[in-house]
Amino acid sequence: xxxxxxxxxxxxxxxxxxxxxxxxxxxxxxxxxxxxxxxxxxxxxxxxxxxxxxxxxxxxxxxxxxxxxxxxxxxxxxxxxxxxxxxxxxxxxxxxxxxxxxxxxxxxxxxxxxxxxxxxxxxxxxxxxxxxxxxxxxxxxxxxxxxxxxxxxxxxxxxxxxxxxxxxxxxxxxxxxxxxxxxxxxxxxxxxxxxxxxxxxxxxxxx
Numbered sequence: 648x649x650x651x652x653x654x655x656x657x658x659x660x661x662x663x664x665x666x667x668x669x670x671x672x673x674x675x676x677x678x679x680x681x682x683x684x685x686x687x688x689x690x691x692x693x694x695x696x697x698x699x700x701x702x703x704x705x706x707x708x709x710x711x712x713x714x715x716x717x718x719x720x721x722x723x724x725x726x727x728x729x730x731x732x733x734x735x736x737x738x739x740x741x742x743x744x745x746x747x748x749x750x751x752x753x754x755x756x757x758x759x760x761x762x763x764x765x766x767x768x769x770x771x772x773x774x775x776x777x778x779x780x781x782x783x784x785x786x787x788x789x790x791x792x793x794x795x796x797x798x799x800x801x802x803x804x805x806x807x808x809x810x811x812x813x814x815x816x817x818x819x820x821x822x823x824x825x826x827x828x829x830x831x832x833x834x835x836x837x838x839x840x841x842x843x844x845x846x847x848x849x850x851x852x853x854x
Contacts, residue, residue: 665703667693672710673717677754681711715766718755722748722772734783734853741776742827746808746820753812761809773801780831784850792842800834828854 671692675684686707690697704710725748729740749756760769777797781788788794804827811823818826832854835847 661703664693664695664699667695668700668703668710669713669717672704673714673755676711676714677752677758679758684711686710711766715759715769718759719769719772722760726776738780738783738831738853739824739828741779742824743820745776746823746827749808749812750816750820756812757809761805773805777801784835784853786835786838786845786847786850790842790845792838792845796834796838796841799837800831803830803834 668689672689675688675692684707686700687697689707689710690700693699700706700710704713722745726741726744728744729737731737731740749760759766777794777800778788781793781797786793788797807823807826807830811818832851835850835854839845839847
């Protein structure tokens with residue numbers, strides 16, 4: 648197998664420019680609505696020529712998509728950074744990673760991840776996370792009562808997170824994580840009410 652050649656100086660410079668543009672796009676889209684951000688804004692923030700946005704990202708929409716993908720990956724890594732052995736600890740570790748990342752990036756949280764009309768990629772991340780939660784709890788994520796009430800849990804948790812950030816974080820981070828667990832427990836009880844044949848006893852014991 649032929650070893651990969653190291654990047655040339657030109658390739659390294661191009662990648663550095665692309666990274667600067669990506670960071671600039673993420674900062675601009677985190678501060679203002681999509682419609683208010685221009686290609687020129689991104690280029691100026693990155694300190695590069697206007698045309699390089701089109702060269703690296705095919706324009707504003709491409710830059711936005713790349714910024715969303717970057718946040719998606721960072722958030723996924725934060726949620727999976729800890730891998731405890733017990734189910735209760737794994738659930739709390741996922742919640743803690745989510746809360747910690749968004750607390751450290753409030754503009755990203757409020758204007759991209761938790762925003763109304765957010766990019767579909769974040770809805771995809773939420774659905775993936777709910778399926779992981781269902782799996783940890785031993786529940787079928789495709790069962791209608793489970794799917795519906797887990798979505799309601801996510802709506803409530805995201806609203807709580809957004810209010811927490813807007814209200815200058817009136818509660819501790821650990822308290823917020825436990826509140827997420829309480830919301831999830833309530834959602835599971837609601838699932839049982841919708842589907843009495845659904846046994847949520849073991850799932851509730853993890854919370």
